[in-house]
Amino acid sequence: xxxxxxxxxxxxxxxxxxxxxxxxxxxxxxxxxxxxxxxxxxxxxxxxxxxxxxxxxxxxxxxxxxxxxxxxxxxxxxxxxxxxxxxxxxxxxxxxxxxxxxxxxxxxxxxxxxxxxxxxxxxxxxxxxxxxxxxxxxxxxxxxxxxxxxxxxxxxxxxxxxxxxxxxxxxxxxxxxxxxxxxxxxxxxxxxxxxxxxxxxxxxxxxxxxxxxxxxxxxxxxxxxxxxxxxxxxxxxxxxxxxxxxxxxxxxxxxxxxxxxxxxxxxxxxxxxxxxxxxxxxx
Amino acid sequence: xxxxxxxxxxxxxxxxxxxxxxxxxxxxxxxxxxxxxxxxxxxxxxxxxxxxxxxxxxxxxxxxxxxxxxxxxxxxxxxxxxxxxxxxxxxxxxxxxxxxxxxxxxxxxxxxxxxxxxxxxxxxxxxxxxxxxxxxxxxxxxxxxxxxxxxxxxxxxxxxxxxxxxxxxxxxxxxxxxxxxxxxxxxxxxxxxxxxxxxxxxxxxxxxxxxxxxxxxxxxxxxxxxxxxxxxxxxxxxxxxxxxxxxxxxxxxxxxxxxxxxxxxxxxxxxxxxxxxxxxxxxxxxxxxxxxxxxxxxxxxxxxxxxxxxxxxxxxxxx
Numbered sequence: 001x002x003x004x005x006x007x008x009x010x011x012x013x014x015x016x017x018x019x020x021x022x023x024x025x026x027x028x029x030x031x032x033x034x035x036x037x038x039x040x041x042x043x044x045x046x047x048x049x050x051x052x053x054x055x056x057x058x059x060x061x062x063x064x065x066x067x068x069x070x071x072x073x074x075x076x077x078x079x080x081x082x083x084x085x086x087x088x089x090x091x092x093x094x095x096x097x098x099x100x101x102x103x104x105x106x107x108x109x110x111x112x113x114x115x116x117x118x119x120x121x122x123x124x125x126x127x128x129x130x131x132x133x134x135x136x137x138x139x140x141x142x143x144x145x146x147x148x149x150x151x152x153x154x155x156x157x158x159x160x161x162x163x164x165x166x167x168x169x170x171x172x173x174x175x176x177x178x179x180x181x182x183x184x185x186x187x188x189x190x191x192x193x194x195x196x197x198x199x200x201x202x203x204x205x206x207x208x209x210x211x212x213x214x215x216x217x218x219x220x221x222x223x224x225x226x227x228x229x230x231x232x233x234x235x236x237x238x239x240x241x242x243x244x245x246x247x248x249x250x251x252x253x254x255x256x257x258x259x260x261x262x263x264x265x266x267x268x269x270x271x272x273x274x275x276x277x278x279x280x281x282x283x
Numbered sequence: 284x285x286x287x288x289x290x291x292x293x294x295x296x297x298x299x300x301x302x303x304x305x306x307x308x309x310x311x312x313x314x315x316x317x318x319x320x321x322x323x324x325x326x327x328x329x330x331x332x333x334x335x336x337x338x339x340x341x342x343x344x345x346x347x348x349x350x351x352x353x354x355x356x357x358x359x360x361x362x363x364x365x366x367x368x369x370x371x372x373x374x375x376x377x378x379x380x381x382x383x384x385x386x387x388x389x390x391x392x393x394x395x396x397x398x399x400x401x402x403x404x405x406x407x408x409x410x411x412x413x414x415x416x417x418x419x420x421x422x423x424x425x426x427x428x429x430x431x432x433x434x435x436x437x438x439x440x441x442x443x444x445x446x447x448x449x450x451x452x453x454x455x456x457x458x459x460x461x462x463x464x465x466x467x468x469x470x471x472x473x474x475x476x477x478x479x480x481x482x483x484x485x486x487x488x489x490x491x492x493x494x495x496x497x498x499x500x501x502x503x504x505x506x507x508x509x510x511x512x513x514x515x516x517x518x519x520x521x522x523x524x525x526x527x528x529x530x531x532x533x534x535x536x537x538x539x540x541x542x543x544x545x546x547x548x549x550x551x552x553x554x555x556x557x558x559x560x561x562x563x564x565x566x567x568x569x570x571x572x573x574x575x576x577x578x579x580x581x582x583x584x585x586x587x588x589x590x591x592x593x594x595x596x597x598x599x600x601x602x
Contacts, residue, residue, distance in 0.1 A: 101385040108382045116467075116486045224483065234494050237469070237485035242392035244479035247498050254491050 007218045015219060019207045026055075026213060031256050033199075033211045034148075036264065038155060039276040040163040047136075048164025048190075051278040052156040054211065056146035058278065061138055061156035063164045067127065067181060068135040078125020078133040082111040082157055084140045084149075091145040109198075109238045110140065110153045113227040117196035117235040120161060124190040127169050132181050134166060144280070147214040150225045150238070154198045159272060164190045196235050197264050198227040199257035203243055208253065210260060224253055228261040290460060292449040299454065299461070306455045306500055308444075311508060313425065313515035315432045323433025325515075327425035330458055331415035334422050336429040337408045341400035355400035359388035361422060363411040383419050384409075390423055390443075390472045390482035396436040405435060416459035417445045423472045423482065424512060431516055440512055441481060442505040443472035446497035448489055453497045455504045469494070471501050475509035478502065 015025055022030070034055035043049040048063035070077060084107040086094040099107070114120070125134040138157045142149055165187040172182050202212035202220035212220060221243025227236035234254070239245065245253075264271070290300045297305050309330030318324035321337035344350045361384040365372050391407065407429070409422045420443030427441040447457040448467030462468055467487025473480050489497065 101381050104378045104381045105385055108378055112486050116488065229488065231490075233488040233490050234485060235488050237483055238386075239480065239483035240386065240389060242389045244393050244474065244481045245483065246479060247502060250480060250483065250498060251495050254494060258491055 007215060011215065012219050015216060016205065019204060019209075024209060024213075025215065028211075030207065030209045031260070033260060033264070036155065036271050037276045037278075038159040038272045039278050040159055040272055040274055042278065046160075047166060048160040048162075050156050050159035050163065050272075051143075052152050052159060053276075053278065054148055054152045054155075055213070056144060056280060057148055057152050057214075058144040059140060059142050059149065059152040059156045061140045061153070061160040063160045064137045064139070065164075065166055066135050066137075067132055067169075067183070069131065070126075070133045075130040076126060077122055078120070079135040080111075080114055080120055080125075080138065081136070082114065082138040082140060082153075083107050084110065084142070084153055086142050086145075090142045094142075094145075105238070105240065106149055106153050107140070109150055109225060109236060110138075110157050112238075113154050113196040113198055113236040114138070114157060114161070117194040117227070117229045119158070119192055119194050119196055121191040121193045124166065124188075127181055128171060128179055131179065136161075136164070145214060147212050147217045148200050150200045150223075151198050151211065154196065154227065158195065158197070161190065161192060162272070166190055194229045194231075194235075195265060195268075196227045196229055197261040198225055198236065199253075199260050200225045201253050201257075203241075203245060203249070208249060210256065224250070226253060226257040228258060230265060232258055232262070290464065292461060292464060293452050293454065297452065299449070301458065303456075305452065306504065308456045308504060308507065309458065311424075311511055313428055313512060315428050315516050315519045321429075321433075323429045323431070323435070325425045325428035325432060327421050327428075329417065329421040329424075330456075331413060332411070332418055332421045333413040334418060334425055335410045335412060336422065336425045338405065338426075338429045338433040338435070339408070340405035340433070341403040341435070342406070344402065344404035349404075350402040353401055354397040355395075355402075356404045357388050357392050357395060357397060357407065358404055359384045359391065359407045359409065359426070361387055361409045361411070361419070363414060363418075367411050367414045383422075386482055386484070387419065387423055387426065390441060391426060391430070393479065393481050394427065394437050394439050394441050394474055395430065396438060399436060405430070414459070416457050416462040417443075417470070419443065419482075420445050420470050420472065424508060428512060428516055432519070439474040439476045440509065441472055442475050442509045442512060443470065443482065444501050444504045444508060445470040446501050448487060448493060448497075451493075453489075453493050453500060455500055467493075469497050469501075471498070471505075473502065473505050475505055 018025060037053040039051045041049060042051045043062050046062035047065045049061060051058060051060045084103045085099060086103045088094045088096050127133060138160060140153045140156055168184045168186045168188050170182040170184055172180050174180055199210060201208050201210055201224045202216055203222045204220050209216060220241060222239060222241035222245060224245060225238045226234055229235050293299050312328040313325060315325045317326055318337055321339060323338035324336060326335050341355050344356055349356055361380055362376060363372055363380060365374050407426050409426060411418050423441050423443040430437060445457050446469045447454050447461055447465045449461060449465045457465060457468055467489050469485040471480060472482035
């Protein structure tokens with residue numbers, strides 16, 4: 001990321017010298033994830049919403065829905081798109097204005113994980129096949145950046161989708177014999193077929209660490225995000241940064257991410273906590 | 284999805300819809316140094332893909348606030364022509380193009396000695412004239428050649444290739460049909476000498492075993508493409524050398540009058556160049572002027588050669 005905040009040489013040396021001894025600045029192991037909290041339904045006016053905290057990183061996602069026409073090449077599928085905004089509120093490194101490439105990359109990777117895992121069931125999205133479908137916009141705002149926005153955005157999108165309710169629809173035929181949609185008052189949760197969870201790694205020198213902090217990211221050579229479905233299939237990958245990985249390093253990351261995403265998935269019930277506190281607890 | 288599939292993507296015998304086997308690549312062809320104004324250029328024909336790449340730089344960077352104090356900025360612009368795909372693409376850059384531009388620039392950076400040109404920019408412009416699956420891999424493969432053609436110091440070329448998942452079978456080099464109807468796409472780019480992975484993405488689904496198999500197959504495929512890529516650039520310069528040597532062999536042939544005329548013409552030019560350029564170049568010109576140039580074409584190519592080789596000398600001089 002080009003707009004990354006500067007880091008002093010002393011701090012850089014400090015992070016590096018700890019890594020040599022197998023330690024990290026916040027005391028975690030290389031393959032240890034920070035505490036995750038997800039607070040659903042933070043914005044009840046949205047069809048679905050969630051705040052996700054990974055350590056001090058905070059991200060909010062909201063789902064809005066409208067009825068529209070499907071894309072021509074996928075007439076029997078609803079539309080789900082994600083956008084990410086790096087708003088200036090979240091970091092001195094972010095500026096206002098239209099999304100730049102960092103934000104676009106975040107959005108596209110989140111989008112890919114949701115789409116390629118076939119997360120949202122088409123049964124919930126298609127109203128009249130080929131004519132009327134639900135179009136879901138997952139808009140994600142980064143609120144506080146302490147690294148690993150990729151995992152935070154994906155988890156926020158997922159949690160918001162898990163709590164999304166859409167109005168039920170009735171298909172009516174008018175006098176001209178044209179089918180139309182009547183939106184009812186009652187709401188029904190959407191059905192999710194798959195649950196993608198992602199893990200992001202940062203490579204600093206020859207060390208590879210999971211769930212990097214902002215400071216770790218700012219001296220990292222490269223980044224790797226891997227998304228797994230509950231069937232242990234990889235549904236999205238994104239390498240970033242101007243460094244490189246060896247094939248063996250990638251294979252090792254796959255093995256670690258396969259384990260870690262399973263752990264996160266098994267703890268999802270305790271991670272998602274409607275009573276959770278969304279802000280910083282201590283400063 | 285599955286009930287819609289019209290084409291048989293892969294048969295039981297492992298034959299794909301276009302007759303290729305699992306690890307067969309499509310036909311790949313390169314041409315280097317094909318644009319006059321660009322500092323370096325290349326076109327890649329990869330299956331039905333036709334992708335043009337031009338490199339400008341190192342040159343002054345605008346806007347200046349983007350300058351990096353310790354190295355050159357590598358700026359990449361991947362664009363698709365409106366007519367490159369079946370349905371006309373709107374000319375405004377989409378999110379997809381912006382993302383690809385970013386990851387391609389990041390993949391090029393490790394190959395370039397960017398610290399040699401602090402505060403400057405190396406611009407890589409990629410125009411996809413016709414797309415047929417795997418355009419980002421083809422783009423980076425061609426971009427590496429264009430960078431080399433521009434005389435930019437590099438520690439390695441960059442080679443891209445994609446693997447895919449067709450009904451559970453891992454295959455190499457997806458075309459458009461396989462990309463759209465297959466179950467997964469895994470593009471990668473490597474530095475072929477060191478084997479470092481500089482670009483890695485995936486969509487669709489792979490289980491970890493398939494993913495690892497794909498990575499291994501891709502490493503082999505990239506080495507194959509690397510050979511073609513090297514050939515393309517060495518051929519380019521081998522050809523120029525031949526063209527320069529050739530006239531020397533023919534030298535005795537032209538009539539005396541003709542030679543004298545030519546010499547007369549050239550001497551004026553020679554004086555000028557001697558005043559302006561260092562000895563090396565002047566002597567090169569001298570040698571050249573003694574050769575009788577037969578056709579305009581040859582003149583052009585030999586001039587190009589001059590343009591191409593000196594950058595390295597200049598760089599050395601600067602250091």
